[in-house]
Amino acid sequence: MWVGAFAIGGVVFILADRLRRRRNRRPALITVLSTYDRSSDLAVKQTYLRLNRRTRRRLGLAITASGLVTVGFVVPPINFLGVSLISYLFLDLFSESLLVARDEGRLRANFMESLFVIALIATQYYILAATTLVSFNLGSLLLLGTQERVFKRTIRNALNIPRFAMLASSSGQSLEIRLDQLEIGDVVVVNAGSTVPIDGRVVEGLATVDQQALTGESRPVDKVVGDTVLATTLVLSGSLHIEVERTGEETVAAQVVAALASTLDYRALVAARVDEFADLTVLPTLGLAGIALVAVGPLAAAAVILSNHMNSMRLGIPLTALNYLDLIGRSGVFVKDGRALELLAEVDVVIFDKTGTLTMEQPTIQHIHCFAEFSEDTVIALAAAAEQEQQHPIARALKHEAADRDLNAIITADNAYEVGYGIHATWQDQPVLLGSERLMQREGVTFPAEHDALQAESYARGSSLLYLALGTQLIGIIELRPTVRADVTPTLDALRRRGLRLYLLSGDHETPTRYLAEQLGMDDYFAQVLPQDKAAMIEQLQAQGRRICFVGDGINDAIALKASDVSVSLQGATSVATDTAQIILMDQQIKHLETLFQMAQTYRLNTRFSFAGATIPSLLNVAGVFLLEFGILAAYGSWLVANGINGLSALSPRLIYRPQRARQPDNSADTVGQAPIEAYALPAGGAAPNSGGAAQ
Structure with missing residues (x-):
């Protein structure tokens, strides 16, 4: 009977396949993503709706077939219809596996899925065959639904990262505007240390640009008037005026596409x-x-085929990965590169940049020390003018202080940022220097007699110093006091309990760096580190076999973020930091690091559990076929066990991590349109001595 039913199912399949081929092909998901625009959230929804509709149709047919063959026990003629429907679904599955084998020149794992079904049909276990098809399609539907949620959350997170550009104006001052407000023909100003925000053409200036993020070429290139520059490249030195050739919305869209592509690539990597x-x-x-x-007989051969349980792992492990990405996204963490989740489980050293990560984003201006008869207002106004085109935390603190004092704007010219040193500018035909002590020393600035005592007192209080000079004369020192974030101490304690070593890295002087390191109980600290030295230090630790997670948010951290195994930044950080980092804390709360490391560990355990859950029952059942005369039912029983283990592994993240509503950050003024954020209660689970090793 089953041969005739199989033949009818084959005829129906051929007719249905020809009908499908006549229909116009709709764009695949990757095509939809490559043409992302503001309506692409709908486009993704429509694409998944089409994929879900097809899988739901198959699932409905499989359930119908299961019902028919079950009733067929009582009414045998109905069994014929059920087997015909099973045969149709089998041929649909079998044809896909043959197409893959033809294209790649070898048999793939999906071929075993079709043999799995035909073995059950040939041995007349029709109910089991129908149940298997129900399981295959139900799993595919669950995987599609989870992937759709992850993609939608990725779109929202990517759009919620505020991106800005400095728009050139006729007055000579630059105006900070949102990137998506730029139009073709606008001119933006990009200074040293900043990421090029748009694609365009240089109309003024000269700069050295790092294009490694796009081209992979590590050697910087010089850009002059007439040259084309691309978004996400980094200006290392100089300054450029760039005419916009692609709207800000298109640029934002491209960045969203990149985030979606990264998620899709990781899903494909796990599956591969x-x-x-x-x-x-x-x-x-x-x-x-x-x-x-x-050696044994046809039933034993069929039982061996049924002993291959890899289909359970092929569904379970990718579904596990997507579930973790979805839960992490709901907790206020944007994982741009899913591979970081795997690498976090191997990390044994976490390095924190000092300013903006462990401390509040903007330091507090504690005191202004004035020299050469300059007033506090003049020092603040001049420092704010020099930092006018910068967006890092110290620049914002100076501009806010100037606004609070209601000071008249001072206009400086030729503002240029030198990574690791500070600002060069011109005011009233005199050179302006704003930055670190090393900048002043290099430029030959004269220090007053009281400088050393003032510096010692400030460092003893844990403050940092920002120097301002006109020509070679020091006119002011701005004392900046960092405020440790409220969630830092408990987070660091939790990381220590996980056996992680914690380092503090800073370009600041040794004394305030040591003060903060001792306050937080760091294992070690490194002070007065230039940006390029940060990366070298990370590479040195990696050469010793360490796996590094670097947490930073500034222009100076970009090289270190690239060099580390896992890179983390905060929303509201500089564009170059958020563009480089693999993980972004959307609500700027360091406490999510504890959840990240916990999830990374359980994710690795879950994948190993899934692997064991698929392979061990398979091996035991094959041995049972040859040694204990296991048959079809025993093989199918072990397949159910493998599916149960992988299903439990895939769903366990949602059982372990209980969502709790999290508070929005206090400094939410810099965030834009964020979706509600959830925190997760972790399952139940002494500071190491400070070595005080400062790197000079």
Whole structure:
């Protein structure tokens, strides 16, 4: 009977396949993503709706077939219809596996799925065959639904990262505006240390640009008038006026596409790794089935084929990965690169930049020390003018202080930022220097007699100093006091309990860096570190076998973020930091690091559990076929066990991490349109001595 039903199912499949081929092909998901615009949230929804509709149709047919063959026990003629429907669904599955085998020249793991079903049909276990098809399609539907949620959350997170550009004006001053407000023909100003926000053409200026993020070429290139520059490249030195050739909305869209592509790539990477292993089991399974056919009989051969449970792992592990990404996204963390989740489980050293990560984003101006008869207002106004085109925390603190004092604006010219040193500018035909002590020393600035005592007192209080000079004369020192974030101490305690070593890295002087390191109980600290030295220090630790997670938010941190194994930044940080980092804390709360490390560890355990859950029952059942005369029911029972283990592994994140409503950050003025954020209660689970090793 089953042969005739199989033939009818085949005829129906051929007719349905020809009908599908006549329909116009709709764009695939990756095509939709590559043409992302503001309506793409709807486009993604429509694409998944189409994919879900197809999978739901298959699921409905499988459930119908299951019902028919069940009723067929009582009314045998109905069994014929059920087997015909099962045969149709099998041929749909089998044809896809043959197309893959034809295109790649080898049998893939999906071929075993079709053999799994045909073995059940041939041995007349129709109910089990129908149940298997229900399981396949139900799993695919669950995977699609989870992937859709992850993609939508990725779009929202990518759009919620505020991006700004400095728009040139006729007055000579630059105006900070949102990137999506730029139009073609506008001219933006990009200074040293800033990321180029848009694609355009240089109309004024000269600069050295790092294009490694786009081209992979590590050697910087010089850009002059007439040259084309691309978004996400980094200006290392000089300054550029760039005419916009692509609207800000298009640029934002491209960045969203990049985030979506990264998520899609990671999903594909996880699936590819699982498939690679599953593919290796195809020929051994067929070989063992052939031996069983000769040595034991056809039922034993079918049982061996049913012993290949890799299909449960091919669904379970990618679904586990997507569930973790979805839960992390809901907690206010934007994982731009899913591989970071895997690497976090291997990290043994966490390095924190001092300013803006462990301390509040903007330091407090504690005191203004004036020299050469300059007033506090003049020092603040001149410092704010020099920092006018910068967006880092100290620049914002100076501009806010000037606004609070209601000072008349001072206009400086030729403002240029030198990474690791500070600002060069011109005011009233005199050179202006604003930055670190090392900048003043290099430029030959004269220090007053009281400088050393003032510096010692300030450092003893844990303050940092910002120097301002006109020509070679020091006119002011601005004392900046960092405020440790409220969530830092408990977070660091939790990381220590996980056995992680914690380092503090800063370009600041040794004394305030040591003060903060001792206050927080860091394992070690490194002070007066230039940006390029940060990366060298990370590479040195990596050469010793360490796995590094670097947490930073400034222009000076970009090189270190690239060099580390896992990079973390905060929303509201400089564009170059958020563009470089693999993980962004959307609500600027360091406490999420504890959840991240916890989830990374359980994710690794879950994937290993899924792997064991698929392979161990498979091996035991094959041994049972040859040694204990296991049959079809035993093989199917072990397949159900493998599916149960992988299903439990995939769903366990949602059982372990209980969502709790989290407070929005106090400094939410810099955030834009964020979706509600959830925190997660972690399952139940002494500061190391400070070595005080300052790097000079």
